[in-house]
Amino acid sequence: xxxxxxxxxxxxAPAAWLAIAGLILVVAIPFLAVVLQGIFPNLGQGSFSSPxxxxxxxxxxxxxIGMAGNTILLGCCVVAASALVAVPLGVFxxxxxxxxxxxxxVLLLVPFMIPPYIATLGWIMTxxxxxxxxxxxxxxxAPFLFSLFGMTLVMxxxxxxxxxxxxxxxxxxxxxxxxxxxRVFGATPARAFWRITLPLSAPGxxxxxxxxxxAAIEEYGTPAALGRRAGFQVLVTGIDLRITDWPIDxxxxxxxxxxxxxxxxxxxxxxxxxxxRRSYQTVGGKPTAKDKRxxxxxxxxxxxxxxxxxxxxTGVPLLAILATALSRTISGGxxxxxxxxxxxxxxxxxxxxxxGALVNSxxxxxxxxxxxxxxxxxxxYTVVKTKMRGRIAIxxxxxxxxxxxxxxxxxxxxxAWNMPWLPATxxxxxxxxxxxxxxxxxxxPVRYTTAAFQQIGDNLEAAARVFGAGSLTAFRRILLPLxxxxxxxxxxxxxxxxxRELVASVVIAPxxxxxIATFIWRQFEQGSIGLGMAMAFIxxxxxxxLPLILLMLLRxxxxxxx
Amino acid sequence: xxxxxxxxxxGVFAAALMAGAAxxxxxxxxxxxxxxxxxxSAGFTxxxxxxxxxxxxxxxxxxxxxxxxxxxxxxxVLVSASWDxxxxxxxxxxxxxxxxPNAAKVPDFLKTxxxxxxxxxxxxxxxxxxxxxxxxxxxxxxxxxxxKDLVNIPDPAQSGSSFELTAALxxxxxxxxxxxxxxxxxxxxxxxADALNPVLQxxxxxxxxxxxxxxxxxxxxxxxxxxxxPASGTVIAPRPAMILNWSKNQDDAKKFIDYMLSDxxxxxxxxxxxxxxxxxxxxxxxxxxxxxxxxxxxxxVYGKRKETLAEITKIYCGx
Numbered sequence: 001x002x003x004x005x006x007x008x009x010x011x012x013a014p015a016a017w018l019a020i021a022g023l024i025l026v027v028a029i030p031f032l033a034v035v036l037q038g039i040f041p042n043l044g045q046g047s048f049s050s051p052x053x054x055x056x057x058x059x060x061x062x063x064x065i066g067m068a069g070n071t072i073l074l075g076c077c078v079v080a081a082s083a084l085v086a087v088p089l090g091v092f093x094x095x096x097x098x099x100x101x102x103x104x105x106v107l108l109l110v111p112f113m114i115p116p117y118i119a120t121l122g123w124i125m126t127x128x129x130x131x132x133x134x135x136x137x138x139x140x141x142a143p144f145l146f147s148l149f150g151m152t153l154v155m156x157x158x159x160x161x162x163x164x165x166x167x168x169x170x171x172x173x174x175x176x177x178x179x180x181x182x183r184v185f186g187a188t189p190a191r192a193f194w195r196i197t198l199p200l201s202a203p204g205x206x207x208x209x210x211x212x213x214x215a216a217i218e219e220y221g222t223p224a225a226l227g228r229r230a231g232f233q234v235l236v237t238g239i240d241l242r243i244t245d246w247p248i249d250x251x252x253x254x255x256x257x258x259x260x261x262x263x264x265x266x267x268x269x270x271x272x273x274x275x276x277r278r279s280y281q282t283v284g285g286k287p288t289a290k291d292k293r294x295x296x297x298x299x300x301x302x303x304x305x306x307x308x309x310x311x312x313x314t315g316v317p318l319l320a321i322l323a324t325a326l327s328r329t330i331s332g333g334x335x336x337x338x339x340x341x342x343x344x345x346x347x348x349x350x351x352x353x354x355x356g357a358l359v360n361s362x363x364x365x366x367x368x369x370x371x372x373x374x375x376x377x378x379x380x381y382t383v384v385k386t387k388m389r390g391r392i393a394i395x396x397x398x399x400x401x402x403x404x405x406x407x408x409x410x411x412x413x414x415x416a417w418n419m420p421w422l423p424a425t426x427x428x429x430x431x432x433x434x435x436x437x438x439x440x441x442x443x444x445p446v447r448y449t450t451a452a453f454q455q456i457g458d459n460l461e462a463a464a465r466v467f468g469a470g471s472l473t474a475f476r477r478i479l480l481p482l483x484x485x486x487x488x489x490x491x492x493x494x495x496x497x498x499x500r501e502l503v504a505s506v507v508i509a510p511x512x513x514x515x516i517a518t519f520i521w522r523q524f525e526q527g528s529i530g531l532g533m534a535m536a537f538i539x540x541x542x543x544x545x546l547p548l549i550l551l552m553l554l555r556x557x558x559x560x561x562x
Numbered sequence: 563x564x565x566x567x568x569x570x571x572x573g574v575f576a577a578a579l580m581a582g583a584a585x586x587x588x589x590x591x592x593x594x595x596x597x598x599x600x601x602x603s604a605g606f607t608x609x610x611x612x613x614x615x616x617x618x619x620x621x622x623x624x625x626x627x628x629x630x631x632x633x634x635x636x637x638x639v640l641v642s643a644s645w646d647x648x649x650x651x652x653x654x655x656x657x658x659x660x661x662x663p664n665a666a667k668v669p670d671f672l673k674t675x676x677x678x679x680x681x682x683x684x685x686x687x688x689x690x691x692x693x694x695x696x697x698x699x700x701x702x703x704x705x706x707x708x709x710k711d712l713v714n715i716p717d718p719a720q721s722g723s724s725f726e727l728t729a730a731l732x733x734x735x736x737x738x739x740x741x742x743x744x745x746x747x748x749x750x751x752x753x754x755a756d757a758l759n760p761v762l763q764x765x766x767x768x769x770x771x772x773x774x775x776x777x778x779x780x781x782x783x784x785x786x787x788x789x790x791x792p793a794s795g796t797v798i799a800p801r802p803a804m805i806l807n808w809s810k811n812q813d814d815a816k817k818f819i820d821y822m823l824s825d826x827x828x829x830x831x832x833x834x835x836x837x838x839x840x841x842x843x844x845x846x847x848x849x850x851x852x853x854x855x856x857x858x859x860x861x862x863v864y865g866k867r868k869e870t871l872a873e874i875t876k877i878y879c880g881x
Contacts, residue, residue: 130763248622511589524759527755527776
């Protein structure tokens with residue numbers, strides 16, 4: 001690959017090479033293994049015989065069109081619902097003085113930390129007949145839950161924080177300043193918002209909506225738990241069935257995965273096309289006064305909206321998890337004589353390796369956040385700020401894992417790293433989990449930092465170079481601090497997501513090693529729902545508190561501005 | 563900042579440590595229960611000094627891993643939850659022939675020359691005793707109007723034993739029972755655990771064909787749930803243990819099978835509420851001799867697996 005064409009600013013070579021090396025190791029190798037598996041059905045046995053023989057039978061499956069259609073439908077519904085909930089809240093948060101704003105931010109952050117399959121189980125236990133809702137108020141909402149509508153709501157409540165935080169951050173960065181210019185020239189407030197603020201926030205909004213779409217079509221737990229009952233099959237449940245139903249059909253699963261990846265790539269290209277049509281640079285060298293407006297008359301309705309959304313997204317799942325964890329028996333229901341701390345005591349007394357699982361997951365989470373953060377910022381810088389040839393390839397590589405179902409990443413990694421001729425392999429060590437998590441979560445830091453880089457004017461780096469800074473210094477002293485808030489929040493998100501990843505971990509975990517998610521999953525499998533929920537509650541608490549404390553420390557040290 | 567650096571160092575250090583601990587003498591892949599394999603490996607290591615590495619998941623996920631690893635397999639001993647695995651692997655020539663001296667008291671139908679049962683589970687009706695419904699005694703009872711919309715069926719596509727029950731019962735009356743159940747509002751509710759959970763909370767009254775040991779273990783924990791084995795017959799699911807022919811530790815693997823079938827090992831199996839494979843080990847639950855078993859030919863039902871599952875899908879998911 002050539003690096004001679006970085007004519008604008010900065011010596012991009014080191015960043016680009018680091019990004020390329022990281023991406024090949026983390027993304028390209030497992031993805032290539034999956035593609036090869038789709039073409040050569042006997043790859044697992046180390047043979048390249050009868051190529052393409054699975055392709056026809058898999059693509060001829062009559063259920064395929066239904067599954068693909070359902071996948072797109074579900075993805076679009078979740079995107080629409082997330083946007084509907086998150087965009088108004090995010091805009092209010094960015095432009096107005098909201099009472100208790102930090103509290104709402106924390107409450108809307110928690111859904112990230114709740115594993116989707118746990119949240120779904122919490123909703124089921126709340127809304128099903130004789131569930132917690134019926135025990136409290138006498139009716140249930142089961143018909144709503146087990147439908148496309150229910151699935152959309154449960155998944156949207158899990159993913160909308162991506163949009164909320166992206167919108168509130170980018171709208172805040174655009175600030176009221178540009179809109180004020182519009183106002184000076186006679187635009188009404190509504191017109192200034194629709195014509196100036198919202199379009200300029202498009203990179204963050206589009207990136208976050210795309211992440212939601214990709215997460216929705218890749219999500220396994222919720223469609224498996226809610227969709228099957230409604231007769232709603234999606235590609236991921238189809239892939240899972242092929243992988244876990246004997247005889248195992250790895251080639252078929254690989255082909256369906258490639259289909260899923262192409263859907264995600266399409267939305268990504270769509271997003272690129274929308275953004276490429278104009279410039280979104282809003283961060284110039286001029287200082288911005290971040291003065292927010294008072295809410296005035298709409299204070300109460302806005303507060304109620306924040307409270308309702310927080311309760312539904314965070315309150316209901318958390319309370320259901322806590323109620324289950326504190327129950328002596330599930331059949332005992334919500335009763336004072338059924339309250340017991342036994343499940344929490346079991347977790348802390350290291351029953352079934354609970355403490356080990358916590359340590360494993362958090363170590364892996366930290367490792368994943370650091371690695372993906374580093375590769376992510378390098379890749380985003382190369383793609384946005386250089387004119388290097390082949391940078392689209394880098395950008396594409398960073399998007400592929402977005403749509404690779406976790407279980408397929410796991411199979412790809414096994415295929416790639418368990419070849420007998422490899423002199424050394426991370427397989428069957430904790431590093432294979434690290435590779436899997438890095439692959440699955442790399443898109444997060446890349447998308448966040450890409451959006452941040454897109455808003456930084458080129459003149460900032462150019463100015464630094466004019467005053468004699470080397471490209472490295474300019475990157476370190478100018479660009480990095482400007483994207484650091486986005487990078488830091490993406491890394492915290494990665495930490496939270498990595499420490500709870502389930503689907504890949506179940507298949508690829510090295511022998512004798514448990515993570516938080518596999519621990520919870522095993523407890524559920526064996527009917528110890530209470531113990532699993534106790535573990536889930538502790539994990540959610542830690543994954544929420546740890547990033548908050550870190551952010552506070554960073555703020556105190558002046559690395560991140562409020 | 564210092565704090566985060568510390569935790570990072572710790573994380574990297576811990577990851578490196580765990581990597582070193584991954585290699586051991588016998589590698590066992592097992593389709594649950596985790597607590598059983600934990601006890602078995604601890605007891606085995608104590609007795610022989612040989613370490614055990616364990617990978618535990620559902621039968622399907624264990625198989626996916628073996629399939630993906632096929633170019634460079636690492637598993638020595640496999641314990642599946644479905645006898646079908648033993649038959650299929652023997653046909654592929656993947657198994658080591660071994661008859662453990664401790665298998666003498668295992669009935670002949672629970673062992674072949676390359677596989678032997680670790681323990682046996684049976685399927686029954688799991689029934690919530692506080693559900694306000696009459697206690698069911700027969701499969702067909704669940705088609706009565708008292709159980710309208712209150713019955714869960716584990717997905718036969720996701721559970722081997724559930725498939726055998728479905729195939730055996732459907733073979734008797736050409737799917738009439740399953741049509742009646744559907745007409746009474748029964749639903750297919752995911753794998754075994756997914757089907758049982760709503761019954762524990764009371765959203766459903768009964769599971770049609772629940773795995774008994776999970777339900778009995780819940781009952782022992784104080785849940786208001788019971789298992790009923792219909793007098794008309796049910797199916798059992800022996801859990802075959804086998805040694806893979808690519809194993810480089812076959813002697814140690816044989817010792818593990820011996821330990822699993824020893825008095826001590828079989829008592830651990832019984833403590834998990836599974837039926838021990840050896841007939842001379844007591845257990846605090848109904849044993850095979852107490853159950854009436856449905857008669858069907860395994861080879862035939864598995865031969866028609868695709869058709870049976872398609873018919874069930876048509877009845878329950880057809881719109």
